Amino acid sequence: MTSADNGLMDFRSRAVAESEAIRRRLRNGLSLDKSGVSYCVERQPSLSRLRAPIKIIAIACLVLCISGVATGGIIALLSKRHRVADDPSLLAIAACCSVGGILLAFVPTFVERRIVHRHLCQRDDDFGSGCEVQGIHVALEHAPTYGSIKILAEDVGLIYIHPEAHYVKMDGLSYEYVIHSKDVVELSLHSNEKSVLVSYMVGEERLDLAIAPRSVRAELKRQTLGSSRSLFEKMQDALGPDG
Numbered sequence: 001m002t003s004a005d006n007g008l009m010d011f012r013s014r015a016v017a018e019s020e021a022i023r024r025r026l027r028n029g030l031s032l033d034k035s036g037v038s039y040c041v042e043r044q045p046s047l048s049r050l051r052a053p054i055k056i057i058a059i060a061c062l063v064l065c066i067s068g069v070a071t072g073g074i075i076a077l078l079s080k081r082h083r084v085a086d087d088p089s090l091l092a093i094a095a096c097c098s099v100g101g102i103l104l105a106f107v108p109t110f111v112e113r114r115i116v117h118r119h120l121c122q123r124d125d126d127f128g129s130g131c132e133v134q135g136i137h138v139a140l141e142h143a144p145t146y147g148s149i150k151i152l153a154e155d156v157g158l159i160y161i162h163p164e165a166h167y168v169k170m171d172g173l174s175y176e177y178v179i180h181s182k183d184v185v186e187l188s189l190h191s192n193e194k195s196v197l198v199s200y201m202v203g204e205e206r207l208d209l210a211i212a213p214r215s216v217r218a219e220l221k222r223q224t225l226g227s228s229r230s231l232f233e234k235m236q237d238a239l240g241p242d243g
Contacts, residue, residue, distance in 0.1 A: 011142040011154070011207075012175060015040040018203040038167075038183040038200050040175055040207055047173040050115055055151050058108040068101020109214055112156060113137050120158050120171045135160050136231065137214045140172060143197050146190070146210035156214065159231075163238040170211070177209075181239045189232045196232045198239070211235075 010016075019039035023032050032039050075094035079087075116137055135158025142154055157172035166181040185199040185206060195212040213231045 012040050014205045015202040015207045016042060016175075018205040022203055033178065036180065038178055038180045038202055040177050040202055043172065043174055043176055047119055050119065050173050051152060051156075054108065054112050054115060054156070057111050058151055061104045061107045065101045065104045068097045068104065070101075072096070072098030072101065112214065116157055116173070119173070135171065136234075138170070138231070139212045139214050140170060140177075141210045141212075143199070143208035143210045146195065146197075153212075159211065161234045161238050163234075166238055168235060168238050177207075179239060184239050187236060187239055189229060193229065196235055198235070 019032065019041050022035070022037055022039065026032070026035055032041065072094040075090055075097070079090055079094070117135075121135060138157065138159045139153035140155040140157070141150075155172035155174050157170055159168060159170045161168045168179050170177040170179075179198065179200045183201045185201060186197070187199075188197050189195075190197050190210065195210050197208075197210055199206060199208045201207075211231070
């Protein structure tokens with residue numbers, strides 16, 4: 001969440017201030033995105049307003065998901081204990097409630113993906129990628145608080161990975177982030193085998209981020225194979241010591 005969301009200093013505030021100071025020191029009106037330095041700046045214009053509908057849909061789907069699964073389970077349990085008539089139609093209703101509830105759990109990811117791609121895909125023109133390069137839908141959090149219960153991550157958006165130029169760019173709804181390999185302090189795969197932990201320097205300020213792919217495919221891969229390393233491997237190609 002941003003500082004406007006909670007009334008407290010955002011964990012990115014110092015990096016943003018440092019980025020603005022770097023911008024002022026650039027010669028001949030050179031822009032940050034052409035300067036070759038890592039930065040973190042607030043999106044202008046901000047798209048933080050889009051976080052509200054994403055949160056509302058996430059909460060509504062969570063409630064409906066729990067209700068559907070619970071209803072299906074209760075009907076099946078009552079039928080098994082012969083508390084209700086042994087009617088196949090009741091078991092069908094129970095199955096529909098449970099399956100429907102489970103499917104509803106995936107709806108917020110699809111809605112978020114649609115919003116993110118609709119508003120951010122065309123915004124990578126500064127780096128010459130445009131929509132020809134498909135950004136990866138990700139959630140971004142403050143690494144020290146990663147894993148705590150949150151309705152929505154501190155930022156969601158698209159990450160563009162450029163191994164040849166040794167940098168990555170993240171377009172979030174609230175902030176924009178650019179990380180050059182020379183400014184990376186630490187890059188590792190989280191113990192959950194899905195999220196990437198990256199620390200980098202913005203001038204004299206260090207920013208610690210946790211980046212997780214937001215897709216059903218990535219989650220299914222982690223659940224079935226125990227790992228979803230593709231994002232880490234791609235970022236390692238661009239930002240690792242050999243990048």
